Amino acid sequence: MFRIGLLVAALLFTSPALARKETVSDRWLRAHEQFLAGDELAGRGSATRDEAIAAAYVATQFQAFGLEPAPGHNSYRQTAPIIRRRAMGTPTLSADGVTLAGLTVLSAVGGGAGGPVTVVASTAAPPTKAEVVVFTGPTEQALRGMRAFRAAGAKLVILAESAETRKLATQLGGRLLLPIRLETSPAAPQFAVATLPAAAVAALRPGVVVEVFVPFTEERTVTTNAIGYLPGTNRSLSLLLLTAHLDHLGVQPDGTVMHGANDDAAGTSALLELARVLAAGSRLRRGILFVAYGSEEIGGLGSRWFAAHPPVPLARIAANLEFEMVGAQDPKFPRGALMMTGSERSTMFGILKKHGALVESDPYPEQRFFERSDNYSLAQTGVVAHTLAGWSVPPTYHQPTDTIAALDFDYMVRAISSLVGPIRSVANSNDAPRWKPDGRPHE
Numbered sequence: 001m002f003r004i005g006l007l008v009a010a011l012l013f014t015s016p017a018l019a020r021k022e023t024v025s026d027r028w029l030r031a032h033e034q035f036l037a038g039d040e041l042a043g044r045g046s047a048t049r050d051e052a053i054a055a056a057y058v059a060t061q062f063q064a065f066g067l068e069p070a071p072g073h074n075s076y077r078q079t080a081p082i083i084r085r086r087a088m089g090t091p092t093l094s095a096d097g098v099t100l101a102g103l104t105v106l107s108a109v110g111g112g113a114g115g116p117v118t119v120v121a122s123t124a125a126p127p128t129k130a131e132v133v134v135f136t137g138p139t140e141q142a143l144r145g146m147r148a149f150r151a152a153g154a155k156l157v158i159l160a161e162s163a164e165t166r167k168l169a170t171q172l173g174g175r176l177l178l179p180i181r182l183e184t185s186p187a188a189p190q191f192a193v194a195t196l197p198a199a200a201v202a203a204l205r206p207g208v209v210v211e212v213f214v215p216f217t218e219e220r221t222v223t224t225n226a227i228g229y230l231p232g233t234n235r236s237l238s239l240l241l242l243t244a245h246l247d248h249l250g251v252q253p254d255g256t257v258m259h260g261a262n263d264d265a266a267g268t269s270a271l272l273e274l275a276r277v278l279a280a281g282s283r284l285r286r287g288i289l290f291v292a293y294g295s296e297e298i299g300g301l302g303s304r305w306f307a308a309h310p311p312v313p314l315a316r317i318a319a320n321l322e323f324e325m326v327g328a329q330d331p332k333f334p335r336g337a338l339m340m341t342g343s344e345r346s347t348m349f350g351i352l353k354k355h356g357a358l359v360e361s362d363p364y365p366e367q368r369f370f371e372r373s374d375n376y377s378l379a380q381t382g383v384v385a386h387t388l389a390g391w392s393v394p395p396t397y398h399q400p401t402d403t404i405a406a407l408d409f410d411y412m413v414r415a416i417s418s419l420v421g422p423i424r425s426v427a428n429s430n431d432a433p434r435w436k437p438d439g440r441p442h443e
C-alpha cells in the first residue's frame with residue numbers, strides 16, 4: 001500500500017510538474033545547428049537533395065516531440081514541384097545578322113530575345129520604351145538602373161566589358177545561373193544582361209537589330225516543407241503558424257560551401273526548440289502549425305506553395321511568425337531582443353511585448369524587410385504575418401563566414417525563451433492578432 005501510494009503520488013504530481021519545466025536549451029539548439037549547418041549538408045541548397053535531408057531531419061524531430069501531421073496530411077512533409085533551367089552550350093549575340101565575338105552573358109532567363117538598339121548614356125534619362133538597351137555610362141550606374149530598363153520593356157541590356165563586369169562574372173563562377181520557379185508559376189519573360197568588348201559596343205548604333213540566344217534545358221525537381229501540428233483543445237479557434245526556412249545558398253560555383261548557420265539554420269533550430277517546449281507543456285487552446293519551408297532563398301517558393309496549398313483554409317490561420325537569422329544580435333538593441341518586421345502594421349507586436357517578449361520594432365523600414373522573407377507570402381493572402389530577426393544584415397549575411405562559430409547561443413536562448421510565454425498567451429486567448437488600419441499589404 002505504501003509503495004503504491006508513493007507511485008500514485010508520483011504519477012499525479014511529478015510527471016506534470018516535470019513536463020512544465022521544459023525550457024529552451026542551449027544543448028538542443030547546438031545539436032540542431034551541428035546537423036543543419038554541418039559540412040555534410042553542404043549549405044542546404046534550395047530544392048536540392050541536401051535540402052530534402054534537412055526537411056527529413058526536421059520532420060522526424062517534429063514526430064519525436066509528439067506533434068502530429070497537419071490536418072488532412074498523412075506525413076510531416078509537403079513537396080512542391082519545381083522547374084530548374086540550366087544553361088547548356090554557348091550563348092550567341094548577333095548585330096544585323098552578324099555574330100559578334102567576346103560575348104559574356106551575366107544573367108538571363110534563357111532562350112532568345114532581340115530588337116532594335118536604343119543607346120542610353122545615363123540612368124538619369126532612362127528610355128520610356130526600348131527592347132535592346134546599349135548602355136554607354138558607368139557600369140555601376142547600369143546595375144542600379146536595371147529596374148528602369150525592365151520597366152521600359154527591355155529584354156536585353158548590353159554593357160561594355162570592364163574590370164567591374166569581369167569581377168561580376170568571376171563572382172558567378174563563370175557559370176550562368178538561370179531562374180528556378182514553381183511548376184505552377186509562368187516562366188518569367190526574357191531579360192538578359194550581357195557584355196561585349198568596348199569597341200563592339202561603340203559600333204552598336206541606334207536601330208541596329210541585335211539578337212541574343214541563350215540555350216538552356218529544363219529539369220523537374222522538388223522543394224520540401226516540413227510541417228508539424230500541435231492540436232489545441234478548442235478546435236473552433238483559428239491556429240497559430242510558426243515558421244522558418246530550411247534552405248540556404250548551398251555550394252557556390254567555385255566550390256565554396258555557404259553553411260548558413262544563422263540564415264536560416266538558426267531560425268529552424270529556434271522553431272524546433274519552440275515545438276519541443278510547447279509540445280511538452282500544458283495543452284493550449286489554439287492549435288499551432290510549425291513549418292520549415294524549402295527554397296526561401298530563390299524567391300520564397302516553399303512558403304508560396306504552402307500559402308497556395310494550406311492544410312487548413314488560410315482564414316483558419318490567426319497569425320504567422322517567421323524566425324529569420326536569430327543567431328546573432330544587432331548591437332543596436334538591448335540584450336536578448338529580436339526585431340519584428342512590420343511591427344506597426346498589426347496588434348501582434350503590442351501583444352507579444354505586453355506578455356514579456358524581448359521584441360523591438362524594425363529600425364530599418366527603408367530596407368523593406370517585411371516584404372523580404374516568407375512571412376510576406378502569408379501576409380499577401382491576409383494572414384497577420386511578421387518576421388522576427390536577431391540582426392537583419394549581420395556581417396556574415398550571405399557570406400561563407402556564416403558558420404556555427406559565428407553564432408551567439410547565449411543570445412539565442414534568451415531571445416527564444418522570452419517568446420515561450422507570450423506565444424502560449426496568444427494560443428490561449430480568444431482574441432487573435434489583427435491588422436491595424438492600412439496595415440495589411442496590398443497584393
Ligand SMILES: [Zn+2]
Nearest residue numbers: 245263264324
Ligand atoms: Zn533567410
